[in-house]
Amino acid sequence: MIDSYLSTEDQQERLLVGVRGDWIFDNVLALEEATASVIPRADQTVTFQCDGLDDIDIAGAWVLYDRTEQLSELGIKSELTGFKAAHFKFLQHIIDAAAIREFETLPEKPERPKILREAVENLGDASSAHIEDLGQIARSILDGMRRPSLIMIGETIKQVYLTGVQAIPVVVVITFLIGIVTAHQAAGQLEKFGASVLVVDLVSISITREMGVLLAAIMVAGRSGSAFAAALGVMKLNEEVDAMRVLGLNPNQMLIVPRILGLMIALPVLTIFADIAGIAGGALIAVGSMGISGLQFIERVAYSTDLTDFYVGLSKAPVFALLIATVGTLRGMQVQSSAEELGLKTTTAVVQSIFMIIVADALFATLFTRLGI
Amino acid sequence: MMNNAPEIIISVKNLVNRFGDQIVHNRLSLDIRRDEILGVVGGSGTGKSVLMRSILGLQKPASGEITVLGQKIEYHKPGPSRCWGVLFQGGALLSGLTVQENVELPIALYSDMPLETRHELASLKLLMTGLSLSVADKYPSELSGGMRKRVSLARALALEPKILFLDEPTAGLDPIAATEFDELITYLHDNLDLTIMMITHDVDSLFGICDRIAVLVDGGVEVGTIDEILDSDHPWIKSYFGVPRAQRARAAIGGDHHA
Numbered sequence: 001m002i003d004s005y006l007s008t009e010d011q012q013e014r015l016l017v018g019v020r021g022d023w024i025f026d027n028v029l030a031l032e033e034a035t036a037s038v039i040p041r042a043d044q045t046v047t048f049q050c051d052g053l054d055d056i057d058i059a060g061a062w063v064l065y066d067r068t069e070q071l072s073e074l075g076i077k078s079e080l081t082g083f084k085a086a087h088f089k090f091l092q093h094i095i096d097a098a099a100i101r102e103f104e105t106l107p108e109k110p111e112r113p114k115i116l117r118e119a120v121e122n123l124g125d126a127s128s129a130h131i132e133d134l135g136q137i138a139r140s141i142l143d144g145m146r147r148p149s150l151i152m153i154g155e156t157i158k159q160v161y162l163t164g165v166q167a168i169p170v171v172v173v174i175t176f177l178i179g180i181v182t183a184h185q186a187a188g189q190l191e192k193f194g195a196s197v198l199v200v201d202l203v204s205i206s207i208t209r210e211m212g213v214l215l216a217a218i219m220v221a222g223r224s225g226s227a228f229a230a231a232l233g234v235m236k237l238n239e240e241v242d243a244m245r246v247l248g249l250n251p252n253q254m255l256i257v258p259r260i261l262g263l264m265i266a267l268p269v270l271t272i273f274a275d276i277a278g279i280a281g282g283a284l285i286a287v288g289s290m291g292i293s294g295l296q297f298i299e300r301v302a303y304s305t306d307l308t309d310f311y312v313g314l315s316k317a318p319v320f321a322l323l324i325a326t327v328g329t330l331r332g333m334q335v336q337s338s339a340e341e342l343g344l345k346t347t348t349a350v351v352q353s354i355f356m357i358i359v360a361d362a363l364f365a366t367l368f369t370r371l372g373i
Numbered sequence: 374m375m376n377n378a379p380e381i382i383i384s385v386k387n388l389v390n391r392f393g394d395q396i397v398h399n400r401l402s403l404d405i406r407r408d409e410i411l412g413v414v415g416g417s418g419t420g421k422s423v424l425m426r427s428i429l430g431l432q433k434p435a436s437g438e439i440t441v442l443g444q445k446i447e448y449h450k451p452g453p454s455r456c457w458g459v460l461f462q463g464g465a466l467l468s469g470l471t472v473q474e475n476v477e478l479p480i481a482l483y484s485d486m487p488l489e490t491r492h493e494l495a496s497l498k499l500l501m502t503g504l505s506l507s508v509a510d511k512y513p514s515e516l517s518g519g520m521r522k523r524v525s526l527a528r529a530l531a532l533e534p535k536i537l538f539l540d541e542p543t544a545g546l547d548p549i550a551a552t553e554f555d556e557l558i559t560y561l562h563d564n565l566d567l568t569i570m571m572i573t574h575d576v577d578s579l580f581g582i583c584d585r586i587a588v589l590v591d592g593g594v595e596v597g598t599i600d601e602i603l604d605s606d607h608p609w610i611k612s613y614f615g616v617p618r619a620q621r622a623r624a625a626i627g628g629d630h631h632a
């Protein structure tokens with residue numbers, strides 16, 4: 001039998017295999033096939049004659065070595081003759097140094113009680129770590145308040161700009177559109193009762209109490225919560241956080257506190273913008289397509305919505321800001337080693353902060369109803 | 374070979390690189406010969422890494438022409454990736470993949486061999502670089518710096534390259550590990566017909582394993598054997614090889630390289 005890599009010749013109790021051509025990486029697949037055909041034809045001894053080799057590299061040598069191993073498992077002796085290239089010696093050296101391992105089978109899944117126990121333990125570990133982190137951040141905030149440093153104040157102002165001022169356009173547009181949507185939806189229903197003018201009440205109350213602050217907070221969670229987590233995560237990966245600690249700086253104070261304070265200033269201001277834009281959206285529909293005059297609209301807003309409604313909405317903003325900033329920065333600081341982890345933590349930061357905003361909002365709604373505000 | 378002139382594997386002609394006003398390379402020309410180990414040295418900011426990145430097509434030169442194995446290198450265009458392996462300074466292992474997967478990746482990209490053979494070849498490369506297979510399932514972040522370099526070297530060797538680029542392979546390694554790494558490089562070079570371009574500040578490596586040295590000075594390059602470079606009159610080269618560390622390293626490899 002002859003092909004481009006091998007020629008075989010039967011002798012008494014011996015199979016002569018002429019090895020030739022290019023035994024290199026690119027041809028491994030073909031070499032595997034060619035050498036596989038030798039095995040069923042082998043007698044007691046196989047001799048690989050390698051004089052005819054044009055070129056051989058480690059991958060090619062590996063195929064040859066692998067076959068000789070297989071043959072010896074079948075109780076067939078194999079010989080190699082005429083080797084000139086250093087590769088095989090090299091390969092042999094490696095094989096001698098350490099045996100190629102069999103690929104390990106995956107560890108079996110732990111039994112159920114063990115999974116449960118591990119889950120509980122993980123939960124406990126995670127919560128205690130979180131509580132510790134939160135405590136440290138709280139202490140840093142208090143320390144920072146007592147002895148504010150210039151760097152911290154500067155950084156806080158920068159964060160107000162980044163998370164607040166830069167977010168104004170998108171928050172204004174979003175709440176304006178939501179104001180329009182709310183007015184349209186309400187108009188359809190209220191017109192049936194001839195109470196079109198109540199659209200104004202509905203828009204202004206829902207925007208000031210709920211929608212304005214909620215939309216602003218969700219936008220900020222998406223914009224800044226992710227930015228916090230990503231920025232701090234990269235700093236952790238670059239060992240910047242470690243460098244700060246080595247220099248005697250408290251990363252909590254330098255990185256986390258300004259972000260929390262900055263956002264707690266920025267979000268209430270954004271809420272005011274959101275409220276105004278939302279009501280403006282409602283006004284556009286009321287005046288433009290429902291025949292309510294501008295003056296009537298303003299009168300109706302003043303009559304239905306008092307400052308309490310506005311304060312109720314506004315009072316939630318710092319709490320939401322605290323949640324977004326804490327979750328974002330904490331997740332960022334949890335990044336330990338890899339870029340993949342960074343992405344994961346950033347996603348978690350956004351999802352968790354939005355989740356917590358909505359939970360907190362539900363609690364607020366219940367609280368204010370109970371209090372009769 | 375009948376032809377006495379050494380075969381040129383990499384040729385850099387009139388390379389100019391500048392960042393803003395700062396000119397890093399000013400019409401730099403350099404030839405790298407087949408089967409040699411070329412050491413590249415130079416002060417900070419002389420563009421050692423920039424030169425390597427230009428050759429690899431990762432850096433857009435202001436002008437100049439680079440050919441590797443006869444193929445013209447263009448910025449961000451696929452080069453002869455099948456024929457070269459690169460060891461980046463920090464290892465540049467993909468952090469989301471295990472050690473085994475990192476080494477297997479190039480094999481999987483450039484061949485259709487069955488999974489088992491791929492596994493075995495990757496394991497072989499890991500063993501070749503002196504790693505134990507117990508690290509195969511670990512992630513790069515779980516390894517020490519020296520081990521990461523070895524894994525990265527294993528990945529660079531995965532496709533049986535003809536050219537190996539090493540960016541400060543021994544930086545950050547302890548002297549024992551650095552010596553071992555040098556031995557490994559020499560061993561691979563002797564056995565695999567590799568052409569190696571190595572950026573290094575390690576004078577032990579320079580004297581110990583390099584066939585020729587390229588010194589980047591004044592936007593250009595001075596190339597020669599160790600003796601030729603030691604004979605150079607350039608002040609920076611004189612002071613570089615005049616420091617005690619370099620003198621000791623020189624003494625250690627047989628003393629009178631330069632009687």
